[in-house]
């Protein structure tokens with residue numbers, strides 16, 4: 001059996017990091033704009049709710065294409081809030097945020113947010129470290145003993161994956177391969193797309209398709225359905241992957257409800273077959289070589 005697994009958000013937990021980045025952002029805004037922390041926080045929450053209500057506008061936008069939706073990944077929240085402000089959103093407080101950000105010397109909320117994101121992330125990782133989830137090492141050992149092949153396919157660089165696995169006492173081997181810089185996010189053309197729970201999801205992802213075609217996994221796991229699972233779901237439907245290929249969402253308390261709800265649909269229509277709360281549950285899904 002072969003598992004193709006995403007890395008960030010599957011082998012790591014990003015909730016603490018996302019919470020810290022959002023909180024740091026609201027504190028910076030409070031300080032730069034002269035607001036109370038409570039007002040900044042509650043206005044930020046209002047902007048984020050408005051962004052969630054317009055998912056076709058908000059999320060991760062590399063190369064001008066929406067490659068993942070804002071409600072799928074908490075780390076997309078500050079970017080979505082900045083886009084909401086730059087788009088002229090009118091939730092309470094939006095105008096004073098725009099004026100304050102301009103007065104602070106920034107051309108746009110996007111520019112302001114981009115400058116705050118990196119330092120907040122680095123501070124969090126410096127203070128809290130960056131490691132694999134509990135049980136990762138034992139899981140890798142048991143998968144290897146069961147002769148399950150594990151291929152980690154991630155947008156992060158291979159060097160980062162190698163360091164984090166090595167730090168956890170897990171070495172690359174025949175049974176564990178690391179494929180970084182996978183560019184799952186890369187969308188070549190606007191079409192084709194597929195509709196899942198009313199979301200129009202891009203499917204022209206040539207780099208990810210090439211990896212999936214080569215690897216022919218029995219199971220794919222990821223934490224962001226549009227980014228990790230839509231491509232294999234489409235390939236399963238068109239016959240480019242086996243009909244038995246399993247699609248698994250690593251679910252967190254903040255996973256998008258529309259993605260989690262996919263499991264109730266017919267297998268030919270859905271992009272998630274089952275949800276697990278931790279990657280260590282993979283052990284229950286393996287069926288040997």
Ligand SMILES: [Mg+2]
Pocket residue numbers: 006007008009010222223224
């Ligand atoms: Mg991920």
